[in-house]
Amino acid sequence: MSLRHALLGLLAERPSSGYDLMKLFDTTLANVWRATQSQVYGELTRMTDAGLVDVSAEGPRGRKEYTLRPEGRTELQRWLTTPAQPQPLRSEWMLRVFFLGLLPTDQARAQLVRIAEAEAEQITELEGLLASRDWAGDPLSVSGRLVLEYGLRGSAMKREWARWALEQMPGDRQPPAGADAP
Amino acid sequence: MSLRHALLGLLAERPSSGYDLMKLFDTTLANVWRATQSQVYGELTRMTDAGLVDVSAEGPRGRKEYTLRPEGRTELQRWLTTPAQPQPLRSEWMLRVFFLGLLPTDQARAQLVRIAEAEAEQITELEGLLASRDWAGDPLSVSGRLVLEYGLRGSAMKREWARWALEQMPGDRQPPAGADAP
DNA sequence: AGAAACATGTAAGGTGTTACATGATTCG
DNA sequence: CGAATCATGTAACACCTTACATGTTTCT
Secondary structure (H helix, E strand, O other): OHHHHHHHHHHHHOOEEHHHHHHHHHOOOOOOEOOOHHHHHHHHHHHHHOOOEEEEEEOHHHOEEEEEOHHHHHHHHHHHHOOOOOOOOEOHHHHHHHOHHHOOHHHHHHHHHHHHHHHHHHHHHHHHHHHHOOOOOOHHHHHHHHHHHHHHHHHHHHHHHHHHHHHHOOOOOOOOOOOOOO | OHHHHHHHHHHHHOOEEHHHHHHHHHOOOOOOEOOOHHHHHHHHHHHHHOOOEEEEEEOHHHOEEEEEOHHHHHHHHHHHHOOOOOOOOEOHHHHHHHOHHHOOHHHHHHHHHHHHHHHHHHHHHHHHHHHHOOOOOOHHHHHHHHHHHHHHHHHHHHHHHHHHHHHHOOOOOOOOOOOOOO
C-alpha cells in the first residue's frame, strides 16, 4: 500500500493535482518509488472514496486539486511511525550474479565489468543532482538529501564490490609480458 | 519474468521437484529473490507447457521431478548474457526516510536509530551465514559468496549511513552535563 | 498412533504495466 | 494555426499474496 502513503506524503506538503503528483514521482521520487500515470489517477480516486483526501478545487482542462483531509494526515502519521516490516526482496541483478557460475569465466567477468561501469555512470548522475541545487531549507529537502546520500554511498559500494568480485573470479591472472598466447 | 529464470537457473544445477525448489528459494535465494509456494508450482506448469522443462520422473506422494530441456538452457543463457534493464525501483524504507521531515525531530531520529539497529542485526546474521559453510568449490558456491559479500557490504553501508544521517538531523546537540531541562 | 515432513494444487483479491482513448489550453 | 504541455481516465493482461484444500510417507 505504499503508493497511497507516497501520495499522502506529497499532499502533506501542498495540495496538488494528479498531474502534479505524477511529475513529482518522475523527479523527486524517481530513485525511491516509481509510479505510473494510471496508478496515480486510480489511487487518487480510491483515496477520495476512502475519505483520505478531498477534491478541493477544479481548474481548467478538468484539473482536480486534491487536499489532505485530517483522516489522511492521521494515516500518514501512523504509517511513518510504524516500524517497517521487511519487504519481500527481489533483485534481478543479484539473481544474475548468483547464476554467474553457469557462464564461461570470460563472459561472467564481462558482466561484472558492466556492473562496475553502470554504477560509475550512476555516481556521476547522482553527483550532478547533488550539485544541482541547495539541500538546506525545507524539511523535505533535508530528507531528500539523506536519500540522495544513500544512493551515492550505495553506488560507490556496488562499484567497489564489483571490482572485488572480479578479483575473486578465476582467470584473473595477467599473462606475463611477452608470453605467447595459445 | 525473473521467477522463471530463477527456476531455470536452479534446475541447471540438478533436476528438482517443486518442493525442492521451494526450499532452495527459502534458503539459498532468501536474500535475492523470494517466491511463494503457489508461485513456484504454477510457474513450473507454465514452463512445462512452454517446453522449457520436462517432468523427468515421478516419485512417491505425487512428487514430480523437473529437468531442464535444451530450450530452457538456451533461454537461461540468453537471459544471463542480456544486459539487465534497470528495474522499477521501489523502496519502502527510503520512502519513509524521504518523509521523515513530516515527523517531530525526536521521532524522526528514533526511526534512524531503529534502522541502524536493524542493520546491525542483519550484519550479525550474514556473518553467521558466512562462517557456517565452505564457500569454495562448486560454481554456485562461488557466486553465492559474491552475493553474500554484497549483502554484508550493503548492510555495513546502510548502518554507517544511518549514523551519518543522525548527525545531519537537527537536535543532535548533547545537553551539557548538569544543564536544567525545560 | 500421532507428529512432522513431504508434496501438490486452486481461487480470490490486490497491485502494477502497457496501451489505448480523449480532449483543453498555452505559447510561439 | 500547430506543437507542446496540461490533464484525466479505462481496459487487458501479468504478477504476486494469502488462504484454502488435500493427501502421503517417514520417523519416533
